Amino acid sequence: RGLKLLMAKGCKRIGLFTTAQHLNYFQELREALSEAGAKVHTTQIFPWMPGQIIGCRFDTIVSNLDRKVDAYLVVGGGIFHGLGLFVTTNKPVIIADPYSNRLIEVAEEASQILKKRLFKLMEALDKKNYAVVISTKIGQFRLALAQKIRDLLRGRGKAAELVVADEISPSLLLNIPWAQAFVIVACPRIAIDHQEEYPYPLLNPGEVKYVLRGSLEEYTPKDSLVPNLSLNNVA
Incomplete structure (x- = not known):
């Protein structure tokens, strides 16, 4: 559903990230998004794993990845990581929160936060x-x-x-x-x-x-x- 929302906005090049708790599913998710027609990109923030988002290192994502993507999809709980990406990149960000089973369009909530x-x-x-x-x-x-x-x-x-x-x-x-x-x-x-x-x-x-x-x-x-x-x- 998150991919559909992004592709409806004309975003086909997706930057994919997740938190440490969901890294076991990262490759499976990446393949599923690719099969659905997205061009999926990610990067590694050393010394952490590829695709793992770290809340204090948004600068690394921008320098390594931002020019390659139209939008970001973050799998994880809470608003923090998605908000950080949105504020830093000013690109569409959707959070897929597995705890609340919600899709959060960060732009809609960022202003209020x-x-x-x-x-x-x-x-x-x-x-x-x-x-x-x-x-x-x-x-x-x-x-x-x-x-x-x-x-x-x-x-x-x-x-x-x-x-x-x-x-x-x-x-x-x-x-x-x-x-x-x-x-x-x-x-x-x-x-x-x-x-x-x-x-x-x-x-x-x-x-x-x-x-x-x-x-x-x-x-x-x-x-x-x-x-x-x-x-x-x-x-």
């Missing part, structure tokens, strides 16, 4: 007490980055402390009574896919520069997906 992100970021500018959250999971424990963000926030007059945990969840964060906003220095999809579970802003490191500036001037939605700290135009 990004408006909510912008609203939460506006809220964050006025918050005084920040928790900078690190996960001990492999590949997500970025202590030096978290410490730098904490120190920069303090330098702007914010109260900021580190919070270290294995699993980042509402049951953890909502029991930190002093925190008014959170910077998630872990998997960037937490702040995108799970923001609605929290009454307080969840920011990714790429959004911190707006708090440091105290302004949303020159805002770009791509910063919502950036897992690293950017200090462009921060005085």
